[in-house]
Amino acid sequence: MSAATATLRLALLGKPNCGKTALFNLLTGSRQKVANYPGVTVDRKEGQFTTPAGRKFRVLDLPGAYSLNALSIDEEITRDVVLGRLDDEPRPDLIVCVSDATNLKLNLRLVLEVRRLGVPMILALNMTDLAKRRGIVIDVPALARELAMPVVSTVAIQGGGANELIRQLETSLAESGAPAAAWLPPDVADVSATQREVRRILAATVSQPAVDTRLDDRIDRVVLHPVWGMLILAATLFLMFQAVFSWASLPMELIKEGVAVIGQSVGEWMPDTILRSLLVDGIIAGVGSVLVFLPQILILFLFILALEDSGYLPRAAFLLDRLMGTVGLSGRSFIPLLSSFACAIPGIMAARTISNWRDRLTTIMIAPLMTCSARLPVYALIIAAFIPETTVAGVFNLQGLVLFGLYVGGVASAMAVAGVLRLAAGKGVQSPLMLELPSYRWPHGRSLLLGLLERARIFIRRVGGIILSLMVVLWFLSSFPAAPEGASGPAIQYSYAGMLGRALEVVLAPIGFNWQISIALVPGMAAREVAVGALGTVYALSAAGDDVADQLLPMLAASWSLPTAFALLAWYVFSPQCLSTLAVVRRETNSWRYPLLMAAYLFALAYGAAFVTYRVALILTGG
């Protein structure tokens, strides 16, 4: 029984939106590893699982593909893995083709295309619960006979929904070793022949009542309407940003209180040593001031995940296609750009589904202008310190309105930059859209929860890792060398950080930044939200007393002028300060040219915008 002990390589293949990743999660649980394929930043998701009988599998979740005849980088990777063309990626021993049971017509062609390769295959009919509810009856044994491969039913969003597949994996012996049949890009005649075969098989195995698309169509008549649809989209995005502020206030208050209590009790319990300063001023004050933004980030992600799950996101892309077309982009760029509101990195990586290289490059270049969640803490801090919490027109929260305005500012400048890039590059060929608009679904609670937990984990790991270590470094720079005997100003002025801040202040003073802000911008290069923690540390160390964490707001309000606060907000709309984004751009474009260009243009815009804002605000406030 050597077959039972050797680990078999299994690949999950299917078109986008077929529930492939949900099935992957169900099979492998938490035993997953996300990495990149060599040379490209296409996610390579691999997991492991063992069947009850002890058979071991390594499961690869391939990027979604409609066809082996690839049109995007995602599809190229899928093709190359399936054909065994990648050096470090042996051809899978077994392919599980995941197919949406409610839409076999669109899925079977790929199954037939891959079957020709001669690799052992299993067809997993996913979403069979939904198909049953729609009255679709699939003769599974007949389908298995027609396709000459095992066919199993799965419900990927349900615990135990993969049991039938797992049972099949116990019995089906993967007879690998047979050389893969050669694959040639199909021509129109091939595709027609395959499509005829698909129809014949469907006619013989599936009985389906006329699909009732009336409800979907009725929704779409409004949602895709040029006027009503746009209003709904604007309202949805607006609600999202309002919610980020108003729903989060209670949990944020709790976290803030908690951090203050911890800081205080540690301060009272420890003797007044350098270690206490590190712990209270450096770590608790710094990390606490970033951690407080977890609720807002989670609310933002809750909206994005729910919109994605429901099938609304591609429709928003449809609505915005023409608008984005005026600056040379397509609706396809909308999804990467919306993800960039959470973080530019997944956004830039999502841009690889855009088949047109120029569209993709433009999307990558403007992705950092979408206000990412790391900027949220900075905005939130400054808004809370300088914008009164009043109600406008009875319903709107003024702070929420300002935040919305900053997001709009980012989007508007992104569109302007895309327009300039388009003018610089000249008119190119028209690129295809071909975007699937999947049928509406209620977002699934469990997968939303899993997605949110994942986000929370990433954020907390960031706080515990890079942010924590930067805080310690910053505390060190701000505490040494100590102030000379009989110094009058706060100690930090004489420290390394103070010197660095003063040097930077020369450059940044024209845009209204004082030396404290200048220092905070330096660690902010590694992660934008660190700037908030850094301000916390810098001001904690320059303050005389022990009470720190919860005093940042009034301290800022007292020590910054309004023009300075506005200038910092304007700076952060553009600020190029995120080394990881630049690193991802370098990898995605395979050249230093674009990340350098990106850093340069963002810096120029940030400086210019802050300068104008500062000067105008000075005049308006009578400075």
Added chain:
Amino acid sequence: MTAKRLMTLSELPMGQEGTVSSGPFAADGGTVEQETALRLFEIGFIDGERVRVVARGYPGGEPLAVRVGDTMFALRRFEAERVLVTPVCETAP
């Protein structure tokens, strides 16, 4: 007008049912055109398939949201122009 009239998918009035008459064709053999035509074929724009335009973008009437079989795709006009359709006359005897 009951006579069969061939038109491109982009000319099909909104809400009007049609059947694909001649699947996607590569009008002027450029690579993009050929790839586009092939992919349209692969996603189901094949002879005899029912299609309906559910919505059109604004301004310029593109992109088009097209229901094809059990699926819906957003297409640009130049993509929709690669598919020939015959309108289905609901009142035909």
